[in-house]
Structures are given as structure tokens and as C-alpha cells.
Amino acid sequence: GAGVSQTPSNKVTEKGKYVELRCDPISGHTALYWYRQSLGQGPEFLIYFQGTGAADDSGLPNDRFFAVRPEGSVSTLKIQRTERGDSAVYLCASSLDPRGSYNEQFFGPGTRLTVL
Amino acid sequence: AQSVTQLGSHVSVSEGALVLLRCNYSSSVPPYLFWYVQYPNQGLQLLLKYTSAATLVKGINGFEAEFKKSETSFHLTKPSAHMSDAAEYFCAVSHSGGSNYKLTFGKGTLLTVNP
Numbered sequence: 001g002a003g004v005s006q007t008p009s010n011k012v013t014e015k016g017k018y019v020e021l022r023c024d025p026i027s028g029h030t031a032l033y034w035y036r037q038s039l040g041q042g043p044e045f046l047i048y049f050q051g052t053g054a055a056d057d058s059g060l061p062n063d064r065f066f067a068v069r070p071e072g073s074v075s076t077l078k079i080q081r082t083e084r085g086d087s088a089v090y091l092c093a094s095s096l097d098p099r100g101s102y103n104e105q106f107f108g109p110g111t112r113l114t115v116l
Numbered sequence: 117a118q119s120v121t122q123l124g125s126h127v128s129v130s131e132g133a134l135v136l137l138r139c140n141y142s143s144s145v146p147p148y149l150f151w152y153v154q155y156p157n158q159g160l161q162l163l164l165k166y167t168s169a170a171t172l173v174k175g176i177n178g179f180e181a182e183f184k185k186s187e188t189s190f191h192l193t194k195p196s197a198h199m200s201d202a203a204e205y206f207c208a209v210s211h212s213g214g215s216n217y218k219l220t221f222g223k224g225t226l227l228t229v230n231p
Contacts, residue, residue, distance in 0.1 A: 004159065031217065042120075042206050042221030043160070056218065091159065098217040102148055102167050102210075105219065107159035 002026070004108035006092050012114045013082055021077040021111045025094030032075050033105060034067055035091040043091055049075060050097065082115045089113070118143040118209050122222035130230050135179075135194040137225050139207030142188060148216055149190040150208040151181055154224075160206065166190060177201070202229045 005024045013019050025032050031050055035043035045059040049069045057067070064082075069075040079086055089112050093105040123138040141147055148167045152160040164175025171183040177200075181192045190207060204226050208219045 033217065035219075040125075040223065042208070042223050043219070045218050045220070048217055056215070059218075093160075095217070099214075102165075102216050104162055104165070105217070107152075107161070109157065109159045 006108040023075045023092030029094035031095045033093040037089040120222035126226045128228040135197045137192040139190045141209045148210045152206045154204045
């Protein structure tokens with residue numbers, strides 16, 4: 001079966017522009033996560049969706065970052081007024097419901113965002 | 117709060133030699149611990165996990181790790197390195213409670229395998 005897919009694989013934009021990054025989770029996975037991996041660092045948690053709702057958005061760095069999952073499947077991470085410091089690889093992961101017991105997170109290949 | 121420290125950003129071994137990648141964690145509650153591998157231009161792949169069962173955990177590709185609570189360590193080992201093991205390895209921790217989904221990663225260790 002298909003794994004987690006992310007589009008685009010690479011995105012180059014100019015400072016101040018708006019970008020959207022898309023994640024298609026594994027079919028049947030109710031949980032979806034976004035992480036950000038800056039150069040030389042490990043991934044950092046951004047947000048967790050359970051179904052359509054954001055159950056934990058404590059990792060979003062500021063209000064320029066927003067994510068949605070309107071139908072409980074595909075998710076879009078939106079970044080307004082991009083800054084050079086937003087340049088990173090944005091990783092998406094999905095899993096079965098983690099509530100009650102741990103379920104493995106499966107990661108996509110990431111979107112490399114470069115802000116010039 | 118929880119954190120992970122990976123000692124050594126780059127480890128180089130010869131093919132057939134022992135692989136040892138070090139990970140120390142801090143956590144205020146019983147942790148879940150993980151090792152992930154990342155090949156170039158690919159997503160993270162779970163190698164193994166500790167979720168409070170056996171302290172010696174065996175994973176894929178011949179890797180294993182031992183949870184040592186007294187040392188707050190979860191080091192990754194493989195008896196004999198293969199060229200295909202060259203990749204970046206990440207140790208991660210999460211809580212065993214309600215926020216078990218929130219992974220905190222170390223900075224990673226790049227493993228090079230020399231012929």
C-alpha cells in the first residue's frame with residue numbers, strides 16, 4: 001500500500017510570500033502530525049490532528065503558521081509572510097489513533113522549503 | 117519536559133565493525149524511546165522502539181538497543197556494519213501518558229561505513 005506522500009518535494013519562495021504544503025496520510029490513519037527539521041537538527045513537533053481537529057498545536061512557532069485537515073484525511077500546512085528562518089524540511093507523519101496506546105508514526109519524505 | 121542528547125554528530129566505522137550510536141534522554145515520566153533511520157531524500161523509518169516491555173529491544177536490519185534507566189541511556193548497536201547502514205540516525209523520546217504521540221528528537225548522528 002501507499003505510504004505518506006507530501007507535495008511538493010521542493011518549494012522555493014521569496015521572503016514575504018505565502019506557501020502551502022500538502023500531506024496525504026496513509027489511508028485509515030486518523031492521526032496526522034507535522035514536524036519541522038532545520039539544517040543539522042532533528043525534527044521538531046509542530047501540530048497533531050486527530051480526525052479533523054487539531055488536538056495539539058503547541059509546536060507551531062507563531063501565528064504565521066496554520067494547518068488544516070478539513071475532511072480528516074489530507075492536511076495542508078500554511079505559512080504566511082514567509083521568513084528566511086522558515087527554511088527547513090517539513091515532515092508529515094500519520095498513525096492509527098494514539099490515544100490509549102502507542103501507535104507507530106509513519107513519515108513522508110518531506111517538503112524542502114527554501115525562502116530566499 | 118523531555119529531551120534527547122545524541123553524543124557524536126558523526127560516527128565512522130569500517131564494514132564489519134561494531135556500530136555504537138549513543139543516546140541519553142531526560143524525562144519526568146516513564147519514557148517511550150525510539151530509534152529512527154533517515155536515508156537521503158527519504159522519510160524517517162522506525163528501527164526499533166521501547167515502550168516499557170523488555171529492556172533489550174531488537175529492531176530491523178540487525179540493530180538492537182538496551183534501555184538502561186539508571187544511566188538514562190538507550191544506545192543503538194549492531195555487531196557488524198554493512199555498507200547499506202550508512203545513513204543518519206535519530207533517537208527520540210515521548211511520554212508514556214496522554215502525550216505519547218509527541219516525539220522529541222535528538223540532533224542525529226550521521227553514520228559512515230568505510231569499505
